[in-house]
Amino acid sequence: MRIFSFLADAVGTVVTPAFLLFASLGILSSAGVKRVFDLRPLLGRGKRSGNGASPLSALSLALAGTLGVGNITGVASALMAGGPGAVVWMWIGAVAAIPVKYAEVLLAVRYRERVGDGWRGGAMYTIRNGFGGGTAARKAGAVFAVLCATNALVTGNLIQSNAAVSLLPGDRRVLWGIALSLSVALSVCFGTKRIERAAARLMPPLTAFFLLVSLAAVLPHADLIPGILKDTVRSAFSLRAVGAGAMGFTVREAVRFGVMRGIFSNEAGCGTSPTAHASADTDSSEQQAALGVAEVIFDTLILCTVTALVLLTADRVAGGFPWGLDADPAPAALEGFRVLSGKIAAEGIRLSTVLFAYASVIAQIYYGIGAIRYITESKKAEGAFLALSVLMPVCGAAVSPGPMWMIADLLLGSMTILNCSVLLLFRGKLRPAPVRNPPNSGSKASSGPRPLRKYGTRP
Structure with a gap:
């Protein structure tokens, strides 16, 4: 356990923030600040073929995997472990993550593949198709796919289920876990299309309710907010232990838990949500990338901030x-x-x-299925993953959250390091490119040592 703790500390404090920052700077130098932060493509309407998810449905699916438990439990965990300063590092991490989110979504849409009446894509497809589809590229994509499937079971299922069960009344955690497992099994039985729709439809009303209740809780105590923000900034950059309750926190704890819980919340850089964005029925990778940027802004800079203000205000009161x-x-x-x-x-x-946790679990199952299908088309492998996904809520209900957060940090850190390394190598591909294939095209991509399935959109 000490080795895991050391690795999680090193990955969360130094390695992951460094890779996220380097990737962000590299992307900005190549794509340009104006292009990355330009949200005007959201006002446009890309062409659709009538197949696959709408761009907004793809965004809702991505938000299902990020919002909720990450915004509530993740923020509380960051504050408890890193002190008030963790909020500032969550903001810094989010700003650094915006160019990364832009790049990973844009490339996921550009290098996705047409399968049947929809699209299949994600970071593993970006790795394979972006590098030309050779053996090394396929294996590198498979490594990411294994991490993604494991992350879907641990971060996307165990932690979500543990958080949900810990909030339910009574001390019969295992029974609540069984009930959640049955609910997940019911969703799984309807297939990936129903999973996608269920997760997407839950998010708008849940998010609106959470935001309204949070603002109603904080606004009556608005006079406390300036002092809270001052202490938060002071705690974020203090080399000495800054008191918070009975504890003292330094910049080390603030950086580690602020950045890592931010990634847990917005998933920027770790390469999971591009799987959802790649399913969008759009011919504009720029428009979908702008939706990805909006996802980070809304998730971390708005909802996580509101949650942190609620908790810090409650502590003052x-x-x-x-x-x-x-x-x-x-x-x-x-x-x-x-x-x-x-x-x-x-x-x-x-x-x-x-309900947020439930939506996150089924969204992460969608990501995991995408990862398994990248590795193999075997129905047995997919069935085994789904069986594990159904069992995970029971396991999550029975275990302590501490070790799970440590494993989650290692998984998210490893995925972020690999994904950001690829994005750095692909930063030259972020410049405007000619049209590859429109959504209805029947042509094949010509680059690479082997024929690829139909992929790509206009930038």
């Missing part, structure tokens, strides 16, 4: 926030809402968080 690594972050987050808004609002947040 009533005290007793469980600073440290031992407490369970999900109940701690719920208590913050109860302190500021009362029991009814807290119960609403409890229910919405459970």
Whole structure:
């Protein structure tokens, strides 16, 4: 366990932030700041063939994998382990992640493949098709696919299920885990198309409710916010231990837990959400990349910030926030809402968080299926993954969250390092390129040592 702790600390504190920063700077130098942060493509309407998910549905599916537990439990975990300064590093990580999200979504749409009446893509396809489809490229893509499938089971299922079950009443965690497993099994039985639709449809009302309740909790205490922000910034850059409750935090803890929990929340750089964006029925990779940028802004810079303000304000009002690594972050987050808004609002947040977790689990199953199908078309392999996915909520209900967060940090860090390395190598491909194949084209891509399935869009 000490080795895992050391590796998670090294990956989260130094290696992952460094790769994220280098990739961000490389992408900005190649694509340009104006192009990366330009959201005007959102106002356009790309051509559609009538097959596959709409661009907004693809965004909703991506948000299903990021919003909710990451915004609530992830933020609480970051504060408990890294102190108030973790919020600032979450912001810094999000700003650095925006160019990375832009690049990974743009390339995922550009290098996806036509399969039947839809699209199949993601970071593993970007690796394979971007490098020409050779043996080494296929194997590198397979390495990422294995990490992605494992991440879908651990980060996307165990942690989500653990957070959901810890919020449910009573001490029968395993029974709640079984109930969640049955719900997941029901969704899985309907296939990937239904999984995609269910996750996408849950997100808009859940997100609106969470945002309204959070703002209603914070705004009556608006006079406390300037002091909270001042302490947060001071804690983020202090080389000495800055007190928070009974604990003291330095910049080391703030960086590690702020950046890693930010990646857990917005998934920028780790290469998972491009799987959802690649399914969009659009001929404009620029438009889908702009939706990816909006995803990071909305997820981390808005929703995570609002959650952090709720928890830090609740600590100012009533005290007793469980600073440290031992407490369970999900109940701690719920208590913050109860302190500021009362029991009814807290119960609403409890229910919405459970539904967020459910949406995240089925969205991550979608990602995992995509990874398995990259490796093999075997129905047995896909069935084995789905069986594990159905069992994971029971396991998540029975284990402590501490070790799971450590494993999640290692998985997310490894995926981010690999994905950002590829994006750095592909930064020259981010410049405007000629049209490859429109959505209805029947032509084959001509580059690479072997024929690729129909892929690509106009930039």
